[in-house]
Amino acid sequence: MIMKKAVVLYSGGLDSTTCLAIAKAEGFVPYALSFSYGQRHSFELEKAKEYAPHVGAAEHRVVDIDLRQFGGSALTADTEVPKDRPIDDAIPVTYVPARNTIFLSYALAWAEVLGATDIFIGVNALDYSGYPDCRPEYIAAYEKMANLATKAGVEQGGLKIHTPLIDLTKAEIIRRGLELDVDYGLTHSCYDPTPEGLACGRCDSCQLRLKGFREVGSSDPVDYAVEVGS
């Protein structure tokens, strides 16, 4: 069997790590792509570098992009990450302008150079309540644009954006990852970890993750700064 190359957007978090494992399980050789974009902490990126070879990424590239110069988000500017807030449908303050559009565009460039026609991104249903660039209709529009943008699209056709997590709840993502032997102890989701790298347990991302593990009936192997139950 000839293995096809795929570019996988990979942050070192729970979702993208599961996404990479799924790409591999589907027979692709994953080329993992991470971004350094003026995040207030780089712990997640360090985890990505450490973990990428262990989940079978053929290569791992980190592209340095400076979204901070445009400002506009709690993840890139100096505003507070919200804590203990209810998860609702409003666009959250942690929204980064055009983030997935920029990320996918770099993935498209790398895919074209690799001769790959497949890109994996771990967006899912729990995100697209808040982030417009996580919705299925956005991904479909991006794929259509990408097929018009590139040599690969024009000459070969069929450039595909895979979103294997898009209809899954956090619990279903975790269940699928555990089936594929993903070690979630080597992932990191917190928006606002302690200086020692402990997850805060209270930001939106921690709340969603912990809820997912509770629903699966499994305990989250990462270390938290607060008591989170099991």
Next chain:
Amino acid sequence: MIMKKAVVLYSGGLDSTTCLAIAKAEGFVPYALSFSYGQRHSFELEKAKEYAPHVGAAEHRVVDIDLRQFGGSALTADTEVPKDRPIDDAIPVTYVPARNTIFLSYALAWAEVLGATDIFIGVNALDYSGYPDCRPEYIAAYEKMANLATKAGVEQGGLKIHTPLIDLTKAEIIRRGLELDVDYGLTHSCYDPTPEGLACGRCDSCQLRLKGFREVGSSDPVDYAVEVGS
């Protein structure tokens, strides 16, 4: 009259400089955006920095992106720029993977932060014979995607990608620019200038530019390394 902000992709070249002048003439306040992307020469970028304030850009930002790490183009890798070749319909070796997609994505991010819903890009008919990401159908698909990607699109609707040069020949672009008092002596188009900054007169970009000035019956005010007639 309230002036609307617009992000204008601006390289310091003939087309984007004309595009910026058109945006201004249409009543927009132009926010000029350039990219440093591992070009083999930075002369064009220096011209962009110098000229931007003179054409009325309210701000000029230069985003540093490293496409060189993905390779795949004469403009970013160490291959030869073709000289004296006939202009044909094949995708040229100077094609940069996903370039306009990446450029527009940064423009989208800045537009969102500025509260702007208008982006100008100086693609034109002479380009889209060779570059897939200069065609009208690509721009239309990008605009549709952008409206699904962003807060501005979702909450306000109507994010627009303007391509005022798209149906113009090089001669028509130059004629329009001269009407708007664009000083083409402060633009630069050459893919392969001499160390002193003289245009080579032989690359695709120089050939198209010189042909345009000949058709308008005007002489190109930039300095060339070779005799180019008038």
